[in-house]
Amino acid sequence: MKSGSLGSYIVRRLLQTIPVILGVVVVNFLLLQLAPGDLATVLAGEAGGAPKEYIDQLRARFGHDQPVYVQLFNYIKNLLVLDLGYSFRQSAPVLELLLMRLGPTLLLMGSTLVVSLGLGVLMGLLAALWVRTWKDHVISVAAVIVYATPLFWVGLMLVLVFSIWLDWFPTSGMENVVAFHEGWNRVVDIAHHLVLPTITLSLFYLALYARLMRASMLEQRGLDYVTTARAKGQTDRKITTRHVFRNALLPVVTMAGVQTGGLLGGSVVVEAIFAWPGLGQLAYQSLFARDYNLLLGIFFMSAVLVVIVNLIVDVIYVFLDPRIRIG
Amino acid sequence: MNRRIVLALALATTALSSLPAMAQKSGGTLVQITQPEPPNLAPYISTSAPIGQVTAKVFDGLLEYGFDLKPKPSLAESFEVAPDGKAITFKLRKDVKFHDGKPFTSADVQFTIMEVLKKNHPRGIATFRDVTAVETPDAHTAILRLAIPAPYILKALSSYESPMLPKHVYGQGDIKTHANANTPIGSGPFKFGEWRRGEFVRLDKNPSYWRAGLPYLDRIVVRFIADASTRTAVLEKGEAHVAGLGAVPYNDAKKLALRPNIEVSTKGTEMISPIVELLFNTKQAPFDNPKVRQAISYAVDRKFVIENVWFGFGKPAMGIISSNFQPSGLFAPGIDFTVADRIERANKLLDEAGFPRKADGTRFEFTHDITPYGEEWQRFGETVQQNLAQIGVKATLRYEDLPKWLKRTYTDYDFAITSNFLFNLADPVLGVHRGVHSDRIRPGTVFVNGSRWSSPETDALMDKAAVETNDATRGKLYAEFVQRVSEASPVAYILEVQFPTVINKQFKNVIDTPLGIYGNFATVHRQ
Numbered sequence: 001m002k003s004g005s006l007g008s009y010i011v012r013r014l015l016q017t018i019p020v021i022l023g024v025v026v027v028n029f030l031l032l033q034l035a036p037g038d039l040a041t042v043l044a045g046e047a048g049g050a051p052k053e054y055i056d057q058l059r060a061r062f063g064h065d066q067p068v069y070v071q072l073f074n075y076i077k078n079l080l081v082l083d084l085g086y087s088f089r090q091s092a093p094v095l096e097l098l099l100m101r102l103g104p105t106l107l108l109m110g111s112t113l114v115v116s117l118g119l120g121v122l123m124g125l126l127a128a129l130w131v132r133t134w135k136d137h138v139i140s141v142a143a144v145i146v147y148a149t150p151l152f153w154v155g156l157m158l159v160l161v162f163s164i165w166l167d168w169f170p171t172s173g174m175e176n177v178v179a180f181h182e183g184w185n186r187v188v189d190i191a192h193h194l195v196l197p198t199i200t201l202s203l204f205y206l207a208l209y210a211r212l213m214r215a216s217m218l219e220q221r222g223l224d225y226v227t228t229a230r231a232k233g234q235t236d237r238k239i240t241t242r243h244v245f246r247n248a249l250l251p252v253v254t255m256a257g258v259q260t261g262g263l264l265g266g267s268v269v270v271e272a273i274f275a276w277p278g279l280g281q282l283a284y285q286s287l288f289a290r291d292y293n294l295l296l297g298i299f300f301m302s303a304v305l306v307v308i309v310n311l312i313v314d315v316i317y318v319f320l321d322p323r324i325r326i327g
Numbered sequence: 328m329n330r331r332i333v334l335a336l337a338l339a340t341t342a343l344s345s346l347p348a349m350a351q352k353s354g355g356t357l358v359q360i361t362q363p364e365p366p367n368l369a370p371y372i373s374t375s376a377p378i379g380q381v382t383a384k385v386f387d388g389l390l391e392y393g394f395d396l397k398p399k400p401s402l403a404e405s406f407e408v409a410p411d412g413k414a415i416t417f418k419l420r421k422d423v424k425f426h427d428g429k430p431f432t433s434a435d436v437q438f439t440i441m442e443v444l445k446k447n448h449p450r451g452i453a454t455f456r457d458v459t460a461v462e463t464p465d466a467h468t469a470i471l472r473l474a475i476p477a478p479y480i481l482k483a484l485s486s487y488e489s490p491m492l493p494k495h496v497y498g499q500g501d502i503k504t505h506a507n508a509n510t511p512i513g514s515g516p517f518k519f520g521e522w523r524r525g526e527f528v529r530l531d532k533n534p535s536y537w538r539a540g541l542p543y544l545d546r547i548v549v550r551f552i553a554d555a556s557t558r559t560a561v562l563e564k565g566e567a568h569v570a571g572l573g574a575v576p577y578n579d580a581k582k583l584a585l586r587p588n589i590e591v592s593t594k595g596t597e598m599i600s601p602i603v604e605l606l607f608n609t610k611q612a613p614f615d616n617p618k619v620r621q622a623i624s625y626a627v628d629r630k631f632v633i634e635n636v637w638f639g640f641g642k643p644a645m646g647i648i649s650s651n652f653q654p655s656g657l658f659a660p661g662i663d664f665t666v667a668d669r670i671e672r673a674n675k676l677l678d679e680a681g682f683p684r685k686a687d688g689t690r691f692e693f694t695h696d697i698t699p700y701g702e703e704w705q706r707f708g709e710t711v712q713q714n715l716a717q718i719g720v721k722a723t724l725r726y727e728d729l730p731k732w733l734k735r736t737y738t739d740y741d742f743a744i745t746s747n748f749l750f751n752l753a754d755p756v757l758g759v760h761r762g763v764h765s766d767r768i769r770p771g772t773v774f775v776n777g778s779r780w781s782s783p784e785t786d787a788l789m790d791k792a793a794v795e796t797n798d799a800t801r802g803k804l805y806a807e808f809v810q811r812v813s814e815a816s817p818v819a820y821i822l823e824v825q826f827p828t829v830i831n832k833q834f835k836n837v838i839d840t841p842l843g844i845y846g847n848f849a850t851v852h853r854q
Contacts, residue, residue, distance in 0.1 A: 035730070035731075036730065036731045036734055037728075037729070037730020037731050037732075037733060037734045038730065041730055041733045041734060041737075041738070041771075041773055042729060042730050042733070043373065043375070044449060044733075044772070044773045044774075052769045052771055052772040053452060054447075054449055054452055055771055055772060055773075061503060086504065088504075089366040089367070090366050090367055090509075090524075091366070091367035091368075091369055091504065091505075091508035091509055092367070092508075092509055097524060100523070100524050100525075101524060101525060104525070152554075156556055156557075159556075159557060159560055160560070163560065163564065164560055164563065164564055167564075170566065171557060171560045171561050171564055171566055172552055172554075172557050172560075172561060172566075173526060173527075173550065173552075173566075174526055175526075177358060177526070177527050177529070177548040177550060178356045178358060178548065180529075271525075271553070272553035272554045272557075273553075273554045273556075273557055274554075274557065275525075275526070275550065275551065275552035275553060275554070275557060276525075277523065277524060277525025277526040278525065281525050281553055282524070282525065284553075285363065285364070288728055288729060288730075289366070289730075290730050
């Protein structure tokens with residue numbers, strides 16, 4: 001594989017995503033129009049009542065007095081120059097709000113991805129190696145239980161046990177707001193706060209990846225190429241690490257790419273429990289406030305994230321399995 | 328461990344740097360929980376509940392209030408109402424500086440009231456409607472000129488309701504999308520420090536606050552935690568110290584009160600006076616009949632609702648005006664709907680109204696909409712449903728999200744009965760009139776007269792009470808008004824909620840105004 005072809009592949013893929021993302025934006029825009037009630041009434045409702053003049057004034061300011069197609073056209077026009085609009089409810093530009101939340105979200109997503117993929121693959125691998133022994137059963141049953149447990153319950157129990165009873169970790173938040181650490185202390189403090197949310201969010205995906213990895217390993221082991229390798233006199237250990245493991249990893253990596261969207265959604269719950277300042281919380285709040293500018297911005301950013309992660313997954317394929325060609 | 332050392336250091340340094348003779352210890356960080364996160368920090372264009380919990384510490388008002396709702400000096404040292412009630416003269420303090428170092432003058436008062444609150448504040452538009460001008464004869468005198476007397480204005484000048492803004496900051500650019508909407512600059516005891524969205528707002532001590540020696544605290548951090556169980560856990564563990572106005576579920580507040588390090592106070596809603604009510608659609612059968620409405624009001628078991636839905640944090644409402652107005656003489660009870668034979672009375676009223684029981688024991692059915700403010704409202708709806716079943720009325724519950732519910736209730740009037748949450752606020756003119764006055768029947772405007780009931784007599788009583796400057800005379804007008812409203816019962820007033828404020832005992836003096844957590848916390852100190 002030449003690096004030049006990989007580069008042009010990535011560029012081509014990125015260009016292909018533009019209509020996809022535009023489509024997502026248009027569909028979301030139209031769907032949001034179907035929701036009853038608007039930002040002006042919510043703002044007035046939060047204010048505990050307001051005169052009609054005030055509400056009319058708000059509507060005019062938001063541009064909600066214009067026809068829908070005009071609003072859509074304006075939105076897309078602005079989007080093309082990355083102007084995501086202004087959140088009237090939060091009194092700040094949408095892009096600024098999103099970028100503020102992007103860091104914590106990527107941190108939580110990243111650590112979750114590493115923990116769940118790493119441990120999930122390891123568990124699945126071990127279960128497959130110990131197939132039909134008691135160790136395999138323990139791993140498989142544990143995976144099913146974790147998979148079936150609701151996220152919010154796991155989160156609350158972790159807070160109860162590790163935070164309130166044992167006092168090992170803080171209950172919530174991203175850093176200690178009384179101390180306000182700086183430098184390395186701050187990094188340590190954030191890592192300390194990251195532990196419980198990451199475990200909570202990882203458990204579900206860990207179970208998923210472990211089961212998938214186990215099944216995939218077992219399937220690969222029964223294939224012809226393994227028999228061939230064995231006939232060539234390869235050791236079991238080499239067959240597993242060189243051949244079976246790499247091939248078995250492909251479906252898991254695919255699944256991890258597909259699950260990024262789900263990870264964003266699942267993080268709403270975890271962010272709520274641990275007061276983690278990510279995008280999920282923001283999406284939830286803005287939906288209930290009918291803050292469409294902000295919500296569309298979040299959809300846009302999520303779509304971009306998912307597309308990028310899937311592109312990365314496709315590139316990883318090539319390294320895992322040289323038979324897969326790009327293009 | 329770490330935190331304790333930092334706090335000890337902070338204490339030591341403040342003790343060294345300032346040595347005024349005071350009994351209270353300076354220093355410390357108070358962590359307050361506010362739920363939900365405020366959308367912005369612009370209390371001059373939005374009265375969204377969480378905003379004021381933060382900004383009342385950053386801005387000052389012209390006045391403050393005691394628990395009897397009587398005004399106390401703040402930015403205004405004194406005020407004088409003209410004999411005809413058409414002018415109010417404020418003498419302003421001369422030593423007040425905004426957080427950017429510029430002095431506070433009468434021009435700021437003029438700008439705030441005329442240019443900002445009267446034009447943009449959701450309630451200010453109504454409160455300051457009759458203010459024709461604010462005159463500034465000198466830098467420290469401001470005269471409000473009124474078209475007609477408006478005594479209630481004197482109740483609406485707290486830092487929460489009418490924050491005084493620096494003209495040289497907020498006068499620049501469009502006030503509605505102002506650059507300082509999220510970085511407020513005021514003259515209050517705390518300066519805005521930082522807002523990390525989704526996490527916290529940090530407020531730092533204003534070292535040149537005009538009240539010498541105050542505030543005691545070095546810092547207030549307002550945290551935002553979306554999950555109710557986590558909020559309770561954080562308070563239990565002492566990671567946060569104050570939470571109020573529904574931030575802690577009522578049953579959790581009860582549990583937390585049992586812990587040795589926590590106290591739960593129900594003071595601090597005297598100027599808010601929230602009332603839980605059932606709103607009838609009086610333009611639609613069967614609730615166009617006052618007898619039916621009275622019957623429903625009798626049927627609701629207020630004591631049960633208070634004990635089991637609001638976990639004891641309330642008392643039965645006696646009418647449209649909250650009993651919090653008792654000290655100011657404006658309170659009067661209406662018909663007593665909590666009498667022992669209320670079920671018999673309700674049944675009798677329904678028989679008289681022409682809704683006899685059918686063969687299956689029911690009289691009629693309707694859909695009961697529920698205020699989408701959280702779980703207790705659902706429990707309330709279920710209780711009402713059971714109460715009404717006793718008198719043969721079948722209710723089906725409907726729960727929607729806030730925008731949908733607001734539209735249904737206040738724009739489309741597409742409801743039969745809905746629960747509702749209306750605040751009496753600091754004066755009946757501000758909080759009570761809107762619920763039943765004919766000039767407040769305005770489709771599309773929320774939290775006004777949604778029952779669409781009114782009568783010329785009650786309108787006249789309200790109009791008179793609004794311009795009357797003598798409290799005793801106002802009290803008499805309101806007594807008659809309350810009676811008439813309860814006879815018509817366009818709304819069933821169920822209970823006055825007394826919001827629990829959960830306070831960590833290491834902090835004292837947290838609730839020292841009738842605005843509770845909307846206070847400025849200047850005198851809060853560590854034990």
